[in-house]
Every structure is written in C-alpha cells, then in structure tokens.
Amino acid sequence: NFIKLCKMKYYNHCLIHLVQRSRLIQTGDPHGTGTGGSSVWGVIEGESKRFFADEFSKNLRHNKVGIVSMANTGPDTNASQF
DSSP: OHHHHHHTTTTTTOOOOEEETTTEEEOOOTTSSSSOOOOHHHHHHOGGGSOBOOOOOTTOOOOSTTOOOOOOSSTTOBOSOO
8 A cells, every 4th residue: 555655646745744853754645635545446446444453463563763654543444544
C-alpha cells in the first residue's frame, strides 16, 4: 500500500498534520486534516476499498528513529496515513 501510493505520487503535497515533539509526525492525508485518505485499493477500486486490514509482524519493532508505520483509528482502518 505505502510503496504503491508513493509510486503513484499520492503523497505529493501532503501536509504534516500532527506533530508530537520527540515522538512522531503524521502525514498522508491529502486533505491535510488528519481525517482523510485512502488505501491504494480505494484509489483504484473506489470508496468501499478505502481501508485495509492490519498487518502485524512479531519481528518488527519501533525501536529506532525513522521507523514508518501506518496510522489508523482502530482495527482494520489502515488507509494512507503514516
């Protein structure tokens, strides 16, 4: 999803809409409000495919600066924000 959206230039001109000092920044909403965005499947197939399921790995940890993860509002609500 993330790589395909990058290749489609989906993230061009997206604003950083959330900053938590010394912790994280959030972007990926083309509206700049933090409430929008779509997965690559939603872009291609329509609104019904806006979100996709969580993808967890026991081998991945947030233990270094620069780790990128999807941002969501609950289980299986991943779209374009990270």
